[in-house]
Amino acid sequence: MATMTASKPVGSKSEGPRITVEVPVLRIGEAASDYEGLARYVDSLRNPPGLHLTLLHVGILDDLAQDIVAWTKGLSSPEKTLPEIASWLTELPVLQGFLGKSEKLIPLGGGRLMGLEVDVPQEVHDYQALLVQGLHTLLDDLGLDNIDDFILSSPALGYRSPRWLPHIAVGKARTRHEPEMEIAPVAIECGDSRIRNGQALPSAK
Template sequence: MTASEPARGKPEGLRITVEVPVLSLGAGLADYEGLGRYVDSLRKPSGLHMTLLHVGILDHLLADIEKWTRGLSTADKVLPEIVSWLTELPVLEGFLGKTDRLIPLGGGRLMGFEVDVPQEVHDYQALLVQGLHVLLDELGLDNIDDFILSSPALGYRSPRWLPHIAVGKAKSRHEEPIEIAPVAIEFGDSRIRNGQALPSAK
């Protein structure tokens, strides 16, 4: 599933995602910096990552769940279950990917690599979505697909997951995809972004 890129500005809480960090790009820093002719305000290479599942700001997700269930699934009931599920997720081992294309993201506000990844990465991402379905069902939600696509916290806009890495600001709002020379990408093991800020599951 594809989540929209969050708006800039100070968030009201830490966003939680399951992601894989980028360990290396192409032949080195020069390959990445060369993208500056296509993209403004390139992100720092050390912060590049590919999101596998966007969970969002927990307080916002809890509010969405409570509203959807008309108050039956309250924050104090569901938070421990969500935290437990996140912390018990299996780890996807590092892998190699490649890209030869820059695409607009978030309604054209950003540009990113469209990434070819091994089938096991697609399988792992599908496992995450299936696990999210099971979790939400156990939390008392109905019409779970509708909830996932309508929850502002989760931020999904499409049921199809497109592997991508946001790299910088689009030069114009309506950029077209750009073909580039092939770039090899090395990814590390999957991790929970801001996982250290999760409350202890009880």
């Protein structure tokens, strides 16, 4: 189990597993060749068993704790916040598996990656909105103010926009200015939601 401390200076980066709420990608297209064909557009196509769609990025917990400490000027300590965050995550309801579709490759990560933009059912959007609402309530209980501003500015949470865009990172972009690309429509099957690196969560108290 990872050790969570507050000994690092605010703003420093911790080493540790990134925590996300995500769904695994079980299938893209009708055959393996449908996914392999994306190698025409991207470099270093990712291994299919590792593909996932992120619903909520929580980040490295030590870094999130430091972001909260800085925002609350030390009033919310990691010893209090980390078990509360862990408890909230482990008690989340599970989103059942679903089918989606993609017709577009888009640049991600400032242009370093390419991903499939995914059309998902409304219940997936509703679940993701539930996650953000729950995060908002959790942060309010931890004593944060201006929570929308915190969520968008926290380096650990990593939000760049208040709008959630479902996507699956599939490989490296060939250039830093790669444009969006239309592709032949492919069906995407996703499994039940899970906590990535959940074994690294501290014990809730």
